[in-house]
Amino acid sequence: MPHNVNHLDAALTAYPRAALLEGPTPIQKLTRLSQLPELNGCNLYVKRDDLTGLGGGGNKLRKLEFLLGEALAEGADTLVTWGGFQSNHARLTAAVAARQGLACELILTPSAVRTDNDFCHNGNVLLDDLFGAKVHRLARGVTPNAYADELVAKLKDQGKKPFVMPLGGSSPRGSLGYAACAAEILHQADALGLQFDQIIVPNGSAGTHSGLLAGVTLARSATSIVGYSVLADEDQALATTQEKTRQTLHLLNHEATVGVSAINVDGSQRGEAYGAPTEAMLEAVRLLASQEGLLIDPVYGGKAFAGMLAAVRRGDFPAGSNLLFVMTGGLPGLFAYRSAFA
Numbered sequence: 001m002p003h004n005v006n007h008l009d010a011a012l013t014a015y016p017r018a019a020l021l022e023g024p025t026p027i028q029k030l031t032r033l034s035q036l037p038e039l040n041g042c043n044l045y046v047k048r049d050d051l052t053g054l055g056g057g058g059n060k061l062r063k064l065e066f067l068l069g070e071a072l073a074e075g076a077d078t079l080v081t082w083g084g085f086q087s088n089h090a091r092l093t094a095a096v097a098a099r100q101g102l103a104c105e106l107i108l109t110p111s112a113v114r115t116d117n118d119f120c121h122n123g124n125v126l127l128d129d130l131f132g133a134k135v136h137r138l139a140r141g142v143t144p145n146a147y148a149d150e151l152v153a154k155l156k157d158q159g160k161k162p163f164v165m166p167l168g169g170s171s172p173r174g175s176l177g178y179a180a181c182a183a184e185i186l187h188q189a190d191a192l193g194l195q196f197d198q199i200i201v202p203n204g205s206a207g208t209h210s211g212l213l214a215g216v217t218l219a220r221s222a223t224s225i226v227g228y229s230v231l232a233d234e235d236q237a238l239a240t241t242q243e244k245t246r247q248t249l250h251l252l253n254h255e256a257t258v259g260v261s262a263i264n265v266d267g268s269q270r271g272e273a274y275g276a277p278t279e280a281m282l283e284a285v286r287l288l289a290s291q292e293g294l295l296i297d298p299v300y301g302g303k304a305f306a307g308m309l310a311a312v313r314r315g316d317f318p319a320g321s322n323l324l325f326v327m328t329g330g331l332p333g334l335f336a337y338r339s340a341f342a
Contacts, residue, residue, distance in 0.1 A: 003186040008218045011252040012180050015173065016069030020061045020096060024184050025049050027192065027324065032291045039312050041319030045196070046294065047185060050329040055095025056127060058088050058329025059208055062177030063169030064096050070173055072100075076163035078155055082107035082144040084275065085137075086299065088330045089168045089205075091124040094133035103160070104133040105151060107144050113276045116339055123336030170207025172247035178208045179248060182215020185324065186223075196223045196324045197317065200308045202300035203227030203237050203265055204274075208328065210244035217249065217258045226264040228307035230300050231274045234267025241265055268310070269303040277340040280306035285334075285341075297330030298337045 030044040052061045071079065079097045083090045083106075090106045097104035106128055111119065128135055138147060148164060155162040166174060189196055199216075203209045209227035216223050229237035242263050249256045271278040281298055284306035288294050296302050308325055317323065334341075 003190060003219050003221050005183045005186050005219050008179065008183045008215055008252070011218065012176060012183070015066055015176060015251070016073045017065050018068040018072060020054055020065050020068070021052050024188065025051050027185070027188050030288075030292050033288070039309075040315055040317070042312050042317050042321045042323055044308075044312075045322065045324045047324055047326045049181070050295075050327045050331060052329070054099060055092045055131065056329070056332055058092060059178075059326070060089045060092040060169050060329075061096075062181055063174035063207055064092060064165070064177070066176045067165055067169055067171070067174050068096055068100065071163035074161070074163060076102065076161050078103040078105060078160050078162040079165055080105045080107070080148060080152060080155070080162050081165035081167075082109065082148055083167060084109055084111055085120060086111075086124045086275070086333050086336050088124060088297075088333065089165070090133075091127050091131070091332065093165050094128050094131035097133065098131045104131070105136065105155070105162070106133045107136045107138060107147055107151065109138050109142075109144050110140050111275055113273050118338045119336045122338075123332040123334075125336075127332055168205030168207055170205035170210070170244065172244060172251055175207040175211035175214065175244055175248040176251060178211025179215035179218070179252060180211075182212045182219065182221075186216070186219055186221055194322055197321045198224045198226060199324045199326060200304060201225065201227050201326045202304035202328060203229045203241060204231040204300055206237065206241045206244050208326070209241050209265075210248050212326075213241070213245045213258060213262065214248040214252060217262070218252055218256055224262070224264060226266060228269045228304040229265055229267045230270055230303050233270070234265055237267065238263060238265040266307055269307040271303070275299050277337065278303065278306070280310065282341065284309055294327070295331055295334060296327060297333040298340065299333055300328055300330055
């Protein structure tokens with residue numbers, strides 16, 4: 001039965017949006033993986049959001065379409081954001097700024113679990129520099145929010161018009177990018193003659209999960225969303241996802257609500273800390289690479305894919321289930337984690 005996506009599509013047109021994608025990203029079946037006996041006859045698919053072209057690609061571009069739309073509407077000339085040293089959001093904000101001819105100020109915070117040379121200087125950090133961003137490396141313990149407030153005040157004193165991109169692009173406005181992605185997935189599912197039983201995503205700053213959940217809710221789809229928490233513990237990630245979903249739905253339709261039972265956050269794959277490698281993540285990254293020739297990152301996708309594999313191996317889904325894993329990009333992070341895979 002075709003999905004009811006028209007209302008969602010119409011609601012999204014109310015917000016300014018800058019085109020940063022080349023069109024819909026493909027959905028591909030993981031044919032070899034789906035044939036492994038240990039995966040119990042489930043059909044695994046991937047949504048290739050790593051194939052967005054600008055800046056090395058990744059899910060943050062969908063959020064940046066709506067955030068940049070807002071920034072340009074306000075006449076901004078400088079984009080400001082913050083994240084960890086290997087932040088994909090920071091890298092893509094820098095790339096978007098370069099494409100638009102805007103200045104970019106990135107505030108990067110050190111990791112509590114990784115201090116090796118590759119992590120501090122390779123991967124996304126290398127690309128931030130190539131895109132021409134001005135990078136502020138904070139000392140451990142300095143609060144990025146407070147630093148950003150001071151930096152914005154300084155930029156305004158210089159006569160500039162800064163626009164602050166939220167952490168991970170995951171404000172309600174940024175989350176609209178994944179409500180739009182939900183509509184895209186449902187259109188593609190109809191074209192493929194498929195009903196996805198579940199969509200699986202990593203849950204960091206929760207914008208991807210919240211946007212997808214708001215989108216399928218508004219489209220009245222039966223597809224469930226599960227987010228594997230990689231940043232906060234399970235309870236905190238659940239609370240954040242619930243609130244961001246509520247706020248995103250409010251932007252799209254002030255009468256729409258989502259029940260607590262629909263918010264599925266799994267904290268089993270996080271490991272000891274954000275960005276800390278786990279054995280399950282290493283196995284998942286290697287399995288997808290060696291069986292399908294596809295690369296997922298070690299911080300987000302690797303842990304979420306490990307969670308999906310564990311659920312399928314446990315027999316959580318009947319044979320014939322159609323599961324869609326959202327590949328959120330972050331490939332440069334693999335090069336920053338060389339020692340973890342050695």
